[in-house]
Amino acid sequence: MSPLVNRPNGARLHRLLSSAIVSSLLLILPACSIPQLRRASPAAARPESFHGTTNLEGEATTAEDSNEFDSLENSAHMGWYEFFEDPMLAGLIDQAIVGNQELRILAQEIQIANNEVQARSGEYLPFVTFGAGAGIEKPGQYTREGAVEDQLEVRPGQAFPEPLPDFLVATNLRWELDIWRKLRNAKDAACLRYLGTRDGQNYVVTRMVAEVAENYYELLALDNQLATLDTTIELQQKSLETAKAMKEQARGTELAVQRFQAEVHKNESEKLIIQQQIVEAENRINFLLGRYPQRVDRTNVEYIDLNLHALSIGVPSQLLQNRSDIRQAERELGAAGLDIKVARARFYPSLALNAGVGYRAFDAKYLFSTPESLIYNVAGDLVAPLINKKAIKADYRSANAKQIQVVYNYQRTVLNAFTEVINYMAKVDNYGKSIEIKKQQLASLEGSVDSATKLFQNARGEYLDVLLSQRDMMESKMILIETKQEQLAATVKAYQALGGGGTLGG
DSSP, X not given: OOHHHHHHHHHHHHHHHHHHHHHHHHHHHHHHTOOOOOOOOOOOOOOSSSTTBOBTTOOBOOGGGOSOGGGSOOGGGSOHHHHHOOHHHHHHHHHHHHHOHHHHHHHXXXXXHHHHHHHHHHHTSOXXXXXXXXXXXXXXXXXXXXXXXXXXXXXXXXXXXXXXXXXXXXXXXXEEEOTTSHHHHHHHHHHHHHHHHXXXXXXXXXXXXXXXXXXXXXXXXXXXXXXXXXHHHXXXXXXXXXXXXXXXXXXXXXXXXXXXXXXXXXHHHHHHHHHHHHHHHHHHXXXXXXXOSOOOOOXXXXXXXXXXXXXXXOOGGGHHHHOHHHHHHHHHHXXXXXXXXXXHHTTSOEEEEEEEEEEEESSGGGTTOTTTTEEEEEEEEEEOOOSOOHHHHHHHHHHHHHHHHHHHHHHHHHHHHHHHHHHHHHHHHHHHHHHHHHHHHHHHHHHHHHHHHHHHHTTSSOHXXXXXXXXXXXXXXXXXXXXXXXXXXXXXXXXXXXXXTOSTTO
């Protein structure tokens, strides 16, 4: 072929090579200035078992005892109806689920997160707008626009009207092509945060269930302490009558009468304090239920012998599935990783398409004349940051720092969950053993009260022995009730720590 034929092909090839080089530079140069990511320090290795303990009876299950961790029994899989086995308490929890204001606030947070997902989902789709307009314009005769219009005609012999109307009906489209998944990653991060808010709501449910149960059992404890004071006052009243009778018979003194009288007054005063504590405990429950102060119905049971469902704790790996706060922290971790990808994509070029189609004319009767009044345009924008990228780098580093924060928060959440299970399970066990010993102590003191009372009635013992025996028995019974309350609270907390009671369905 002759050089005259080859030259156009060579020019075309040269233009293609130039375009390829420019495009490559637009893609490569931004990546050269992206800062290095920092990494969080690794967490300590998670233990494979809770010191081998899985239940209150002390039976042990270690990692070696089972090849399937997920098949181990775990109390977190029980609903609160099954775990507490108290219809009145379950009814209170149901009311709290419906009326608790914190849960209602969280429901709106979930709705806000869902709206954010919807907004992010629309960003990587084309934006289409429709509009219509009308206007009028009169340029000055001694301006460029006016001078040009004097020389123009719509058609031969027909000049443009003066002033010049303008009618427009058009549809415009703008579409940013998500070539680096920036917009889709932002949507995925919003989805993870939405799921995290649902997990957060479930965690608040577990906490609220535990708070209602704790206050309920505290209320039962206060009822039993009040009953103990009534029983003690009744005994002391009998001793007071005995002391008065012995004084009248010259077998006793006024000192014994006054001491018994003082003890009765002291315990009557304690009753008023406990009654106030009952009012406050009831209103704590009412607040959790979202209702105004009123009496709280509760079961009349023998408090000391009250036992909840036996706890089975499984293995630490199950906490990652059962604890809502851990799942929420995990989703936040995933969202933070996507945020870094979004921030990184800002270093690369963005490609946007703009297009429009419509009708435009100076007279409404010509507005929809086709093709005379038809207008359209199509354009593409390829934009890449080249100079002064401090803001983009700062956002990228901030996203990295936030990711490291979320990593440490996840590590802390897992560590806290493991620690809570260990602490509360140990408390349930130790307080249970303490209760058995205190029961033996109480039985001995009840026997001493009976012996001292008989000796005093027969003038063979001192009134002080009766008074001290009654006081010791009452204090022992009150401490036993408090210890039982602590054990029940620890059981409830252990159930919460395992992730139990975290679903709205019970």
